[in-house]
Amino acid sequence: MMRPVPGEAAEAGRSILKRDAPSTKETASGEHFLPPGLYVVATPIGNLADISLRALAVLKGADAILCEDTRVTSRLLAHYDIKKPLLAYHDHNAQRLLPKIVARLAAGAALAQVTDAGTPLISDPGYRLVTAALGAGVAVTPIPGASAPLTALMAAGLPTDRFLFAGFLPEKSAARRAALAELAAVPATLVFFEAPHRLGVALADMAAVLGDRPAAVCRELTKKFEETRRDALPRLAQAYAGAKVKGEVVVVVGGPAKAEPAHDLDALLREALARLSLSAAVREVTEMTGLSRRQVYERALKLKGSET
Incomplete structure:
Protein backbone atom coordinates (compact mmCIF):
# COMPACT_ATOMS: atom_id res chain seq x y z
CA MET A 1 0.00 0.00 0.00
CA MET A 2 1.37 3.38 -0.87
CA ARG A 3 1.55 5.92 1.92
CA PRO A 4 2.71 9.56 1.76
CA VAL A 5 6.33 10.20 2.64
CA PRO A 6 7.30 13.49 4.32
CA GLY A 7 9.83 15.69 2.59
CA GLU A 8 11.63 15.26 -0.70
CA ALA A 9 13.75 12.31 -1.80
CA ALA A 10 17.46 12.48 -1.04
CA GLU A 11 19.68 14.08 -3.66
CA ALA A 12 21.28 10.72 -4.36
CA GLY A 13 17.87 9.29 -5.10
CA ARG A 14 16.93 12.15 -7.41
CA SER A 15 20.13 11.73 -9.39
CA ILE A 16 19.00 8.39 -10.78
CA LEU A 17 16.52 10.21 -12.99
CA LYS A 18 19.26 12.03 -14.89
CA ARG A 19 19.93 10.58 -18.30
CA ASP A 20 23.68 10.53 -17.66
CA ALA A 21 23.41 8.72 -14.32
CA PRO A 22 25.76 5.71 -14.15
CA SER A 23 24.14 2.36 -14.94
CA THR A 24 24.89 -0.87 -13.10
CA LYS A 25 24.90 -2.63 -16.46
CA GLU A 26 27.65 -0.31 -17.68
CA THR A 27 29.91 -0.36 -14.63
CA ALA A 28 29.47 -3.66 -12.82
CA SER A 29 31.46 -6.79 -13.62
CA GLY A 30 28.31 -8.61 -14.65
CA GLU A 31 27.67 -10.50 -11.42
CA HIS A 32 24.21 -8.97 -11.04
CA PHE A 33 23.54 -7.90 -14.61
CA LEU A 34 19.93 -6.99 -15.39
CA PRO A 35 18.49 -6.28 -18.83
CA PRO A 36 16.86 -2.83 -19.14
CA GLY A 37 13.30 -2.52 -17.91
CA LEU A 38 11.02 -2.08 -14.93
CA TYR A 39 11.06 -4.86 -12.32
CA VAL A 40 8.03 -4.99 -10.01
CA VAL A 41 9.40 -6.68 -6.90
CA ALA A 42 7.44 -8.16 -4.00
CA THR A 43 9.04 -7.68 -0.58
CA PRO A 44 8.22 -9.15 2.88
CA ILE A 45 5.04 -8.11 4.69
CA GLY A 46 6.73 -8.42 8.07
CA ASN A 47 9.27 -11.21 8.37
CA LEU A 48 12.39 -10.17 6.46
CA ALA A 49 13.16 -13.81 5.65
CA ASP A 50 10.11 -13.92 3.37
CA ILE A 51 11.89 -12.70 0.25
CA SER A 52 12.94 -14.76 -2.73
CA LEU A 53 16.48 -15.27 -3.97
CA ARG A 54 15.36 -13.87 -7.31
CA ALA A 55 14.03 -10.70 -5.66
CA LEU A 56 17.35 -10.19 -3.88
CA ALA A 57 19.25 -10.66 -7.15
CA THR A 73 13.20 0.05 2.19
CA SER A 74 16.59 1.05 3.61
CA ARG A 75 16.04 -1.33 6.52
CA LEU A 76 15.35 -4.22 4.14
CA LEU A 77 18.39 -3.43 2.00
CA ALA A 78 20.64 -3.05 5.03
CA HIS A 79 19.52 -6.45 6.32
CA TYR A 80 20.76 -8.04 3.08
CA ASP A 81 23.76 -5.72 2.64
CA ILE A 82 22.42 -4.21 -0.58
CA LYS A 83 23.59 -0.71 -1.44
CA LYS A 84 21.54 0.97 -4.15
CA PRO A 85 20.20 4.49 -4.77
CA ALA A 103 12.43 8.65 -19.67
CA ARG A 104 15.15 6.96 -17.61
CA LEU A 105 13.64 3.55 -18.35
CA ALA A 106 13.38 4.36 -22.06
CA ALA A 107 17.05 5.34 -22.02
CA GLY A 108 18.00 1.83 -20.92
CA ALA A 109 17.88 1.78 -17.13
CA ALA A 110 16.95 -1.25 -15.06
CA LEU A 111 14.78 0.02 -12.21
CA ALA A 112 13.10 -1.96 -9.42
CA GLN A 113 9.77 -0.87 -7.97
CA VAL A 114 8.85 -1.98 -4.44
CA THR A 115 6.20 -1.15 -1.89
CA ASP A 116 6.74 -0.81 1.86
CA ALA A 117 5.38 -4.32 2.39
CA GLY A 118 4.16 -7.03 0.07
CA THR A 119 3.39 -6.98 -3.63
CA GLY A 135 3.09 2.64 -23.13
CA ALA A 136 6.68 3.70 -23.73
CA GLY A 137 7.66 0.24 -24.93
CA VAL A 138 9.57 -0.63 -21.75
CA ALA A 139 9.71 -4.27 -20.64
CA VAL A 140 7.94 -4.90 -17.32
CA THR A 141 8.92 -7.99 -15.31
CA PRO A 142 7.00 -9.17 -12.21
CA ILE A 143 9.07 -10.67 -9.39
CA PRO A 144 6.48 -12.47 -7.22
CA GLY A 145 6.55 -12.94 -3.48
CA ALA A 146 4.72 -12.11 -0.27
CA SER A 147 1.16 -10.77 -0.43
CA ALA A 148 -1.02 -9.99 2.59
CA PRO A 149 -4.33 -11.05 0.97
CA LEU A 150 -2.93 -14.42 -0.10
CA THR A 151 -1.21 -14.97 3.25
CA ALA A 152 -4.50 -14.29 5.05
CA LEU A 153 -6.29 -16.79 2.80
CA MET A 154 -3.68 -19.38 3.75
CA ALA A 155 -4.51 -18.92 7.44
CA ALA A 156 -8.26 -18.30 7.34
CA GLY A 157 -9.49 -21.84 6.77
CA LEU A 158 -12.11 -20.67 4.26
CA PRO A 159 -12.61 -21.78 0.64
CA THR A 160 -9.89 -20.53 -1.70
CA ASP A 161 -11.11 -21.92 -5.03
CA ARG A 162 -12.79 -18.55 -5.70
CA PHE A 163 -12.03 -15.32 -3.87
CA LEU A 164 -12.43 -11.59 -4.41
CA PHE A 165 -10.01 -9.03 -2.98
CA ALA A 166 -11.96 -5.83 -2.31
CA GLY A 167 -9.22 -3.67 -0.75
CA PHE A 168 -10.34 -1.12 1.84
CA LEU A 169 -14.05 -0.52 2.45
CA PRO A 170 -15.33 3.09 2.69
CA GLU A 171 -14.77 4.92 5.98
CA LYS A 172 -18.40 5.97 6.56
CA SER A 173 -20.83 3.31 7.76
CA ALA A 174 -23.60 3.99 5.21
CA ALA A 175 -21.17 3.86 2.30
CA ARG A 176 -19.48 0.81 3.77
CA ARG A 177 -22.79 -1.04 4.05
CA ALA A 178 -23.69 -0.08 0.50
CA ALA A 179 -20.37 -1.50 -0.72
CA LEU A 180 -20.94 -4.69 1.26
CA ALA A 181 -24.46 -5.03 -0.15
CA GLU A 182 -22.99 -4.97 -3.66
CA LEU A 183 -20.65 -7.82 -2.70
CA GLY A 200 -14.90 -3.11 15.33
CA VAL A 201 -17.39 -0.96 13.43
CA ALA A 202 -16.43 -2.52 10.10
CA LEU A 203 -17.11 -6.01 11.46
CA ALA A 204 -20.45 -4.80 12.84
CA ASP A 205 -21.42 -3.56 9.38
CA MET A 206 -20.26 -6.82 7.82
CA ALA A 207 -22.40 -8.79 10.27
CA ALA A 208 -25.42 -6.56 9.59
CA VAL A 209 -25.18 -6.89 5.81
CA LEU A 210 -23.56 -10.30 5.28
CA GLY A 211 -25.12 -12.11 8.22
CA ASP A 212 -23.82 -15.11 10.12
CA ARG A 213 -20.97 -15.98 7.75
CA PRO A 214 -17.72 -17.59 8.89
CA ALA A 215 -14.81 -15.17 8.88
CA ALA A 216 -11.24 -14.67 10.03
CA VAL A 217 -9.49 -11.57 11.33
CA CYS A 218 -5.78 -11.81 10.51
CA ARG A 219 -3.52 -9.32 12.26
CA GLU A 220 0.22 -8.67 12.03
CA LEU A 221 0.76 -11.56 9.62
CA GLY A 242 -14.44 -1.00 21.24
CA ALA A 243 -11.17 -2.96 21.22
CA LYS A 244 -7.88 -1.11 20.78
CA VAL A 245 -6.39 -2.97 17.85
CA LYS A 246 -2.86 -2.41 16.56
CA GLY A 247 -1.08 -3.45 13.40
CA GLU A 248 -2.03 -4.39 9.86
CA VAL A 249 -5.39 -6.18 9.54
CA VAL A 250 -6.85 -8.42 6.84
CA VAL A 251 -10.44 -9.69 7.15
CA VAL A 252 -11.49 -12.82 5.25
CA VAL A 253 -15.22 -13.61 4.94
CA GLY A 254 -16.81 -16.78 3.62
CA GLY A 255 -19.08 -16.56 0.60
CA PRO A 256 -22.87 -16.92 0.71
CA ALA A 257 -24.17 -20.36 1.68
CA LYS A 258 -26.44 -20.30 -1.35
CA ALA A 259 -27.28 -17.98 -4.19
CA GLU A 260 -29.00 -15.01 -2.62
CA PRO A 261 -29.97 -11.50 -3.69
CA ALA A 262 -27.35 -8.77 -3.60
CA HIS A 263 -29.04 -7.50 -0.45
CA ASP A 264 -31.50 -8.91 2.08
CA LEU A 265 -34.02 -6.08 2.03
CA ASP A 266 -35.89 -7.20 5.14
CA ALA A 267 -32.70 -7.52 7.18
CA LEU A 268 -31.47 -4.10 6.09
CA LEU A 269 -34.84 -2.50 6.84
CA ARG A 270 -35.19 -4.11 10.27
CA GLU A 271 -31.73 -2.91 11.25
CA ALA A 272 -32.40 0.61 9.97
CA LEU A 273 -35.88 0.84 11.54
CA ALA A 274 -34.46 -0.13 14.90
CA ARG A 275 -32.48 3.10 15.05
CA LEU A 276 -34.14 5.51 12.61
CA SER A 277 -37.54 6.94 11.78
CA LEU A 278 -39.49 5.31 8.96
CA SER A 279 -38.60 7.99 6.40
CA ALA A 280 -34.93 8.05 7.39
CA ALA A 281 -34.71 4.25 7.30
CA VAL A 282 -36.32 4.15 3.85
CA ARG A 283 -33.92 6.82 2.57
CA GLU A 284 -30.85 5.00 3.91
CA VAL A 285 -31.84 1.58 2.55
CA THR A 286 -32.83 3.07 -0.80
CA GLU A 287 -29.36 4.61 -1.12
CA MET A 288 -27.68 1.36 -0.03
CA THR A 289 -29.57 -0.97 -2.36
CA GLY A 290 -30.41 1.15 -5.39
CA LEU A 291 -34.02 -0.06 -5.24
CA SER A 292 -36.89 2.31 -5.89
CA ARG A 293 -38.04 4.37 -2.92
CA ARG A 294 -41.59 3.12 -3.41
CA GLN A 295 -40.54 -0.53 -3.21
CA VAL A 296 -38.50 0.06 -0.07
CA TYR A 297 -41.22 2.20 1.53
CA GLU A 298 -43.96 -0.37 0.92
CA ARG A 299 -41.82 -3.16 2.36
CA ALA A 300 -40.95 -1.02 5.39
CA LEU A 301 -44.65 -0.39 6.06
CA LYS A 302 -45.36 -4.13 5.96
CA LEU A 303 -42.53 -4.85 8.36
CA LYS A 304 -43.68 -2.19 10.81
CA GLY A 305 -47.25 -3.48 10.53
CA SER A 306 -46.20 -7.04 11.30
CA GLU A 307 -44.41 -5.89 14.44
CA THR A 308 -47.43 -4.08 15.93
Missing part, protein backbone atom coordinates in the same frame (compact mmCIF):
# COMPACT_ATOMS: atom_id res chain seq x y z
CA VAL A 58 17.05 -8.07 -8.87
CA LEU A 59 17.48 -5.55 -6.06
CA LYS A 60 21.25 -6.06 -6.22
CA GLY A 61 21.34 -5.70 -9.99
CA ALA A 62 18.98 -2.76 -10.47
CA ASP A 63 20.39 0.66 -11.25
CA ALA A 64 18.11 2.10 -8.57
CA ILE A 65 15.03 1.24 -6.52
CA LEU A 66 11.74 3.14 -6.48
CA CYS A 67 10.01 2.84 -3.11
CA GLU A 68 7.26 4.37 -0.98
CA ASP A 69 9.33 5.31 2.05
CA THR A 70 13.11 5.27 1.74
CA ARG A 71 13.44 4.61 5.48
CA VAL A 72 11.44 1.39 5.28
CA LEU A 86 16.63 4.91 -3.53
CA LEU A 87 13.96 7.26 -4.81
CA ALA A 88 10.74 7.89 -2.91
CA TYR A 89 7.89 7.44 -5.38
CA HIS A 90 4.34 7.75 -4.03
CA ASP A 91 0.96 9.39 -4.59
CA HIS A 92 2.17 12.86 -3.65
CA ASN A 93 5.03 13.08 -6.15
CA ALA A 94 4.02 10.58 -8.84
CA GLN A 95 2.69 13.18 -11.26
CA ARG A 96 5.96 15.12 -11.11
CA LEU A 97 8.35 12.16 -11.23
CA LEU A 98 6.56 9.77 -13.57
CA PRO A 99 7.75 11.37 -16.86
CA LYS A 100 11.35 11.44 -15.61
CA ILE A 101 11.24 7.82 -14.48
CA VAL A 102 9.77 6.66 -17.79
CA PRO A 120 3.32 -3.64 -5.48
CA LEU A 121 0.06 -2.68 -7.21
CA ILE A 122 -2.10 -4.61 -4.68
CA SER A 123 -4.30 -1.89 -3.12
CA ASP A 124 -1.61 0.48 -4.37
CA PRO A 125 -1.55 3.10 -7.16
CA GLY A 126 1.80 1.91 -8.51
CA TYR A 127 0.03 0.52 -11.56
CA ARG A 128 0.32 3.99 -13.13
CA LEU A 129 4.05 3.52 -13.52
CA VAL A 130 3.57 0.07 -15.04
CA THR A 131 0.99 1.47 -17.48
CA ALA A 132 3.26 4.36 -18.46
CA ALA A 133 6.28 2.08 -18.88
CA LEU A 134 4.35 -0.30 -21.11
CA ALA A 184 -23.15 -9.91 -0.75
CA ALA A 185 -24.19 -12.15 -3.64
CA VAL A 186 -20.68 -12.74 -5.00
CA PRO A 187 -20.19 -16.53 -4.86
CA ALA A 188 -16.67 -16.33 -3.48
CA THR A 189 -14.64 -15.75 -0.34
CA LEU A 190 -14.18 -12.01 0.27
CA VAL A 191 -10.89 -10.45 1.39
CA PHE A 192 -10.62 -6.93 2.82
CA PHE A 193 -7.93 -4.67 4.22
CA GLU A 194 -9.12 -2.74 7.27
CA ALA A 195 -7.65 0.02 9.43
CA PRO A 196 -7.16 -1.21 13.02
CA HIS A 197 -9.08 1.70 14.56
CA ARG A 198 -12.13 0.90 12.39
CA LEU A 199 -12.07 -2.88 12.78
CA THR A 222 4.30 -13.05 9.64
CA LYS A 223 5.30 -10.77 12.53
CA LYS A 224 6.10 -11.51 16.18
CA PHE A 225 2.55 -10.88 17.40
CA GLU A 226 0.76 -12.56 14.50
CA GLU A 227 -2.83 -13.44 15.34
CA THR A 228 -5.71 -15.04 13.44
CA ARG A 229 -9.14 -15.18 15.05
CA ARG A 230 -11.80 -17.31 13.36
CA ASP A 231 -15.53 -17.15 14.14
CA ALA A 232 -18.89 -16.09 12.74
CA LEU A 233 -19.10 -12.41 11.80
CA PRO A 234 -21.53 -11.42 14.62
CA ARG A 235 -19.26 -12.94 17.28
CA LEU A 236 -16.16 -11.35 15.78
CA ALA A 237 -17.95 -8.00 15.72
CA GLN A 238 -18.80 -8.41 19.39
CA ALA A 239 -15.25 -9.47 20.27
CA TYR A 240 -13.68 -6.43 18.60
CA ALA A 241 -16.31 -3.85 19.58
Whole structure:
Protein backbone atom coordinates (compact mmCIF):
# COMPACT_ATOMS: atom_id res chain seq x y z
CA MET A 1 0.00 0.00 0.00
CA MET A 2 1.37 3.38 -0.87
CA ARG A 3 1.55 5.92 1.92
CA PRO A 4 2.71 9.56 1.76
CA VAL A 5 6.33 10.20 2.64
CA PRO A 6 7.30 13.49 4.32
CA GLY A 7 9.83 15.69 2.59
CA GLU A 8 11.63 15.26 -0.70
CA ALA A 9 13.75 12.31 -1.80
CA ALA A 10 17.46 12.48 -1.04
CA GLU A 11 19.68 14.08 -3.66
CA ALA A 12 21.28 10.72 -4.36
CA GLY A 13 17.87 9.29 -5.10
CA ARG A 14 16.93 12.15 -7.41
CA SER A 15 20.13 11.73 -9.39
CA ILE A 16 19.00 8.39 -10.78
CA LEU A 17 16.52 10.21 -12.99
CA LYS A 18 19.26 12.03 -14.89
CA ARG A 19 19.93 10.58 -18.30
CA ASP A 20 23.68 10.53 -17.66
CA ALA A 21 23.41 8.72 -14.32
CA PRO A 22 25.76 5.71 -14.15
CA SER A 23 24.14 2.36 -14.94
CA THR A 24 24.89 -0.87 -13.10
CA LYS A 25 24.90 -2.63 -16.46
CA GLU A 26 27.65 -0.31 -17.68
CA THR A 27 29.91 -0.36 -14.63
CA ALA A 28 29.47 -3.66 -12.82
CA SER A 29 31.46 -6.79 -13.62
CA GLY A 30 28.31 -8.61 -14.65
CA GLU A 31 27.67 -10.50 -11.42
CA HIS A 32 24.21 -8.97 -11.04
CA PHE A 33 23.54 -7.90 -14.61
CA LEU A 34 19.93 -6.99 -15.39
CA PRO A 35 18.49 -6.28 -18.83
CA PRO A 36 16.86 -2.83 -19.14
CA GLY A 37 13.30 -2.52 -17.91
CA LEU A 38 11.02 -2.08 -14.93
CA TYR A 39 11.06 -4.86 -12.32
CA VAL A 40 8.03 -4.99 -10.01
CA VAL A 41 9.40 -6.68 -6.90
CA ALA A 42 7.44 -8.16 -4.00
CA THR A 43 9.04 -7.68 -0.58
CA PRO A 44 8.22 -9.15 2.88
CA ILE A 45 5.04 -8.11 4.69
CA GLY A 46 6.73 -8.42 8.07
CA ASN A 47 9.27 -11.21 8.37
CA LEU A 48 12.39 -10.17 6.46
CA ALA A 49 13.16 -13.81 5.65
CA ASP A 50 10.11 -13.92 3.37
CA ILE A 51 11.89 -12.70 0.25
CA SER A 52 12.94 -14.76 -2.73
CA LEU A 53 16.48 -15.27 -3.97
CA ARG A 54 15.36 -13.87 -7.31
CA ALA A 55 14.03 -10.70 -5.66
CA LEU A 56 17.35 -10.19 -3.88
CA ALA A 57 19.25 -10.66 -7.15
CA VAL A 58 17.05 -8.07 -8.87
CA LEU A 59 17.48 -5.55 -6.06
CA LYS A 60 21.25 -6.06 -6.22
CA GLY A 61 21.34 -5.70 -9.99
CA ALA A 62 18.98 -2.76 -10.47
CA ASP A 63 20.39 0.66 -11.25
CA ALA A 64 18.11 2.10 -8.57
CA ILE A 65 15.03 1.24 -6.52
CA LEU A 66 11.74 3.14 -6.48
CA CYS A 67 10.01 2.84 -3.11
CA GLU A 68 7.26 4.37 -0.98
CA ASP A 69 9.33 5.31 2.05
CA THR A 70 13.11 5.27 1.74
CA ARG A 71 13.44 4.61 5.48
CA VAL A 72 11.44 1.39 5.28
CA THR A 73 13.20 0.05 2.19
CA SER A 74 16.59 1.05 3.61
CA ARG A 75 16.04 -1.33 6.52
CA LEU A 76 15.35 -4.22 4.14
CA LEU A 77 18.39 -3.43 2.00
CA ALA A 78 20.64 -3.05 5.03
CA HIS A 79 19.52 -6.45 6.32
CA TYR A 80 20.76 -8.04 3.08
CA ASP A 81 23.76 -5.72 2.64
CA ILE A 82 22.42 -4.21 -0.58
CA LYS A 83 23.59 -0.71 -1.44
CA LYS A 84 21.54 0.97 -4.15
CA PRO A 85 20.20 4.49 -4.77
CA LEU A 86 16.63 4.91 -3.53
CA LEU A 87 13.96 7.26 -4.81
CA ALA A 88 10.74 7.89 -2.91
CA TYR A 89 7.89 7.44 -5.38
CA HIS A 90 4.34 7.75 -4.03
CA ASP A 91 0.96 9.39 -4.59
CA HIS A 92 2.17 12.86 -3.65
CA ASN A 93 5.03 13.08 -6.15
CA ALA A 94 4.02 10.58 -8.84
CA GLN A 95 2.69 13.18 -11.26
CA ARG A 96 5.96 15.12 -11.11
CA LEU A 97 8.35 12.16 -11.23
CA LEU A 98 6.56 9.77 -13.57
CA PRO A 99 7.75 11.37 -16.86
CA LYS A 100 11.35 11.44 -15.61
CA ILE A 101 11.24 7.82 -14.48
CA VAL A 102 9.77 6.66 -17.79
CA ALA A 103 12.43 8.65 -19.67
CA ARG A 104 15.15 6.96 -17.61
CA LEU A 105 13.64 3.55 -18.35
CA ALA A 106 13.38 4.36 -22.06
CA ALA A 107 17.05 5.34 -22.02
CA GLY A 108 18.00 1.83 -20.92
CA ALA A 109 17.88 1.78 -17.13
CA ALA A 110 16.95 -1.25 -15.06
CA LEU A 111 14.78 0.02 -12.21
CA ALA A 112 13.10 -1.96 -9.42
CA GLN A 113 9.77 -0.87 -7.97
CA VAL A 114 8.85 -1.98 -4.44
CA THR A 115 6.20 -1.15 -1.89
CA ASP A 116 6.74 -0.81 1.86
CA ALA A 117 5.38 -4.32 2.39
CA GLY A 118 4.16 -7.03 0.07
CA THR A 119 3.39 -6.98 -3.63
CA PRO A 120 3.32 -3.64 -5.48
CA LEU A 121 0.06 -2.68 -7.21
CA ILE A 122 -2.10 -4.61 -4.68
CA SER A 123 -4.30 -1.89 -3.12
CA ASP A 124 -1.61 0.48 -4.37
CA PRO A 125 -1.55 3.10 -7.16
CA GLY A 126 1.80 1.91 -8.51
CA TYR A 127 0.03 0.52 -11.56
CA ARG A 128 0.32 3.99 -13.13
CA LEU A 129 4.05 3.52 -13.52
CA VAL A 130 3.57 0.07 -15.04
CA THR A 131 0.99 1.47 -17.48
CA ALA A 132 3.26 4.36 -18.46
CA ALA A 133 6.28 2.08 -18.88
CA LEU A 134 4.35 -0.30 -21.11
CA GLY A 135 3.09 2.64 -23.13
CA ALA A 136 6.68 3.70 -23.73
CA GLY A 137 7.66 0.24 -24.93
CA VAL A 138 9.57 -0.63 -21.75
CA ALA A 139 9.71 -4.27 -20.64
CA VAL A 140 7.94 -4.90 -17.32
CA THR A 141 8.92 -7.99 -15.31
CA PRO A 142 7.00 -9.17 -12.21
CA ILE A 143 9.07 -10.67 -9.39
CA PRO A 144 6.48 -12.47 -7.22
CA GLY A 145 6.55 -12.94 -3.48
CA ALA A 146 4.72 -12.11 -0.27
CA SER A 147 1.16 -10.77 -0.43
CA ALA A 148 -1.02 -9.99 2.59
CA PRO A 149 -4.33 -11.05 0.97
CA LEU A 150 -2.93 -14.42 -0.10
CA THR A 151 -1.21 -14.97 3.25
CA ALA A 152 -4.50 -14.29 5.05
CA LEU A 153 -6.29 -16.79 2.80
CA MET A 154 -3.68 -19.38 3.75
CA ALA A 155 -4.51 -18.92 7.44
CA ALA A 156 -8.26 -18.30 7.34
CA GLY A 157 -9.49 -21.84 6.77
CA LEU A 158 -12.11 -20.67 4.26
CA PRO A 159 -12.61 -21.78 0.64
CA THR A 160 -9.89 -20.53 -1.70
CA ASP A 161 -11.11 -21.92 -5.03
CA ARG A 162 -12.79 -18.55 -5.70
CA PHE A 163 -12.03 -15.32 -3.87
CA LEU A 164 -12.43 -11.59 -4.41
CA PHE A 165 -10.01 -9.03 -2.98
CA ALA A 166 -11.96 -5.83 -2.31
CA GLY A 167 -9.22 -3.67 -0.75
CA PHE A 168 -10.34 -1.12 1.84
CA LEU A 169 -14.05 -0.52 2.45
CA PRO A 170 -15.33 3.09 2.69
CA GLU A 171 -14.77 4.92 5.98
CA LYS A 172 -18.40 5.97 6.56
CA SER A 173 -20.83 3.31 7.76
CA ALA A 174 -23.60 3.99 5.21
CA ALA A 175 -21.17 3.86 2.30
CA ARG A 176 -19.48 0.81 3.77
CA ARG A 177 -22.79 -1.04 4.05
CA ALA A 178 -23.69 -0.08 0.50
CA ALA A 179 -20.37 -1.50 -0.72
CA LEU A 180 -20.94 -4.69 1.26
CA ALA A 181 -24.46 -5.03 -0.15
CA GLU A 182 -22.99 -4.97 -3.66
CA LEU A 183 -20.65 -7.82 -2.70
CA ALA A 184 -23.15 -9.91 -0.75
CA ALA A 185 -24.19 -12.15 -3.64
CA VAL A 186 -20.68 -12.74 -5.00
CA PRO A 187 -20.19 -16.53 -4.86
CA ALA A 188 -16.67 -16.33 -3.48
CA THR A 189 -14.64 -15.75 -0.34
CA LEU A 190 -14.18 -12.01 0.27
CA VAL A 191 -10.89 -10.45 1.39
CA PHE A 192 -10.62 -6.93 2.82
CA PHE A 193 -7.93 -4.67 4.22
CA GLU A 194 -9.12 -2.74 7.27
CA ALA A 195 -7.65 0.02 9.43
CA PRO A 196 -7.16 -1.21 13.02
CA HIS A 197 -9.08 1.70 14.56
CA ARG A 198 -12.13 0.90 12.39
CA LEU A 199 -12.07 -2.88 12.78
CA GLY A 200 -14.90 -3.11 15.33
CA VAL A 201 -17.39 -0.96 13.43
CA ALA A 202 -16.43 -2.52 10.10
CA LEU A 203 -17.11 -6.01 11.46
CA ALA A 204 -20.45 -4.80 12.84
CA ASP A 205 -21.42 -3.56 9.38
CA MET A 206 -20.26 -6.82 7.82
CA ALA A 207 -22.40 -8.79 10.27
CA ALA A 208 -25.42 -6.56 9.59
CA VAL A 209 -25.18 -6.89 5.81
CA LEU A 210 -23.56 -10.30 5.28
CA GLY A 211 -25.12 -12.11 8.22
CA ASP A 212 -23.82 -15.11 10.12
CA ARG A 213 -20.97 -15.98 7.75
CA PRO A 214 -17.72 -17.59 8.89
CA ALA A 215 -14.81 -15.17 8.88
CA ALA A 216 -11.24 -14.67 10.03
CA VAL A 217 -9.49 -11.57 11.33
CA CYS A 218 -5.78 -11.81 10.51
CA ARG A 219 -3.52 -9.32 12.26
CA GLU A 220 0.22 -8.67 12.03
CA LEU A 221 0.76 -11.56 9.62
CA THR A 222 4.30 -13.05 9.64
CA LYS A 223 5.30 -10.77 12.53
CA LYS A 224 6.10 -11.51 16.18
CA PHE A 225 2.55 -10.88 17.40
CA GLU A 226 0.76 -12.56 14.50
CA GLU A 227 -2.83 -13.44 15.34
CA THR A 228 -5.71 -15.04 13.44
CA ARG A 229 -9.14 -15.18 15.05
CA ARG A 230 -11.80 -17.31 13.36
CA ASP A 231 -15.53 -17.15 14.14
CA ALA A 232 -18.89 -16.09 12.74
CA LEU A 233 -19.10 -12.41 11.80
CA PRO A 234 -21.53 -11.42 14.62
CA ARG A 235 -19.26 -12.94 17.28
CA LEU A 236 -16.16 -11.35 15.78
CA ALA A 237 -17.95 -8.00 15.72
CA GLN A 238 -18.80 -8.41 19.39
CA ALA A 239 -15.25 -9.47 20.27
CA TYR A 240 -13.68 -6.43 18.60
CA ALA A 241 -16.31 -3.85 19.58
CA GLY A 242 -14.44 -1.00 21.24
CA ALA A 243 -11.17 -2.96 21.22
CA LYS A 244 -7.88 -1.11 20.78
CA VAL A 245 -6.39 -2.97 17.85
CA LYS A 246 -2.86 -2.41 16.56
CA GLY A 247 -1.08 -3.45 13.40
CA GLU A 248 -2.03 -4.39 9.86
CA VAL A 249 -5.39 -6.18 9.54
CA VAL A 250 -6.85 -8.42 6.84
CA VAL A 251 -10.44 -9.69 7.15
CA VAL A 252 -11.49 -12.82 5.25
CA VAL A 253 -15.22 -13.61 4.94
CA GLY A 254 -16.81 -16.78 3.62
CA GLY A 255 -19.08 -16.56 0.60
CA PRO A 256 -22.87 -16.92 0.71
CA ALA A 257 -24.17 -20.36 1.68
CA LYS A 258 -26.44 -20.30 -1.35
CA ALA A 259 -27.28 -17.98 -4.19
CA GLU A 260 -29.00 -15.01 -2.62
CA PRO A 261 -29.97 -11.50 -3.69
CA ALA A 262 -27.35 -8.77 -3.60
CA HIS A 263 -29.04 -7.50 -0.45
CA ASP A 264 -31.50 -8.91 2.08
CA LEU A 265 -34.02 -6.08 2.03
CA ASP A 266 -35.89 -7.20 5.14
CA ALA A 267 -32.70 -7.52 7.18
CA LEU A 268 -31.47 -4.10 6.09
CA LEU A 269 -34.84 -2.50 6.84
CA ARG A 270 -35.19 -4.11 10.27
CA GLU A 271 -31.73 -2.91 11.25
CA ALA A 272 -32.40 0.61 9.97
CA LEU A 273 -35.88 0.84 11.54
CA ALA A 274 -34.46 -0.13 14.90
CA ARG A 275 -32.48 3.10 15.05
CA LEU A 276 -34.14 5.51 12.61
CA SER A 277 -37.54 6.94 11.78
CA LEU A 278 -39.49 5.31 8.96
CA SER A 279 -38.60 7.99 6.40
CA ALA A 280 -34.93 8.05 7.39
CA ALA A 281 -34.71 4.25 7.30
CA VAL A 282 -36.32 4.15 3.85
CA ARG A 283 -33.92 6.82 2.57
CA GLU A 284 -30.85 5.00 3.91
CA VAL A 285 -31.84 1.58 2.55
CA THR A 286 -32.83 3.07 -0.80
CA GLU A 287 -29.36 4.61 -1.12
CA MET A 288 -27.68 1.36 -0.03
CA THR A 289 -29.57 -0.97 -2.36
CA GLY A 290 -30.41 1.15 -5.39
CA LEU A 291 -34.02 -0.06 -5.24
CA SER A 292 -36.89 2.31 -5.89
CA ARG A 293 -38.04 4.37 -2.92
CA ARG A 294 -41.59 3.12 -3.41
CA GLN A 295 -40.54 -0.53 -3.21
CA VAL A 296 -38.50 0.06 -0.07
CA TYR A 297 -41.22 2.20 1.53
CA GLU A 298 -43.96 -0.37 0.92
CA ARG A 299 -41.82 -3.16 2.36
CA ALA A 300 -40.95 -1.02 5.39
CA LEU A 301 -44.65 -0.39 6.06
CA LYS A 302 -45.36 -4.13 5.96
CA LEU A 303 -42.53 -4.85 8.36
CA LYS A 304 -43.68 -2.19 10.81
CA GLY A 305 -47.25 -3.48 10.53
CA SER A 306 -46.20 -7.04 11.30
CA GLU A 307 -44.41 -5.89 14.44
CA THR A 308 -47.43 -4.08 15.93
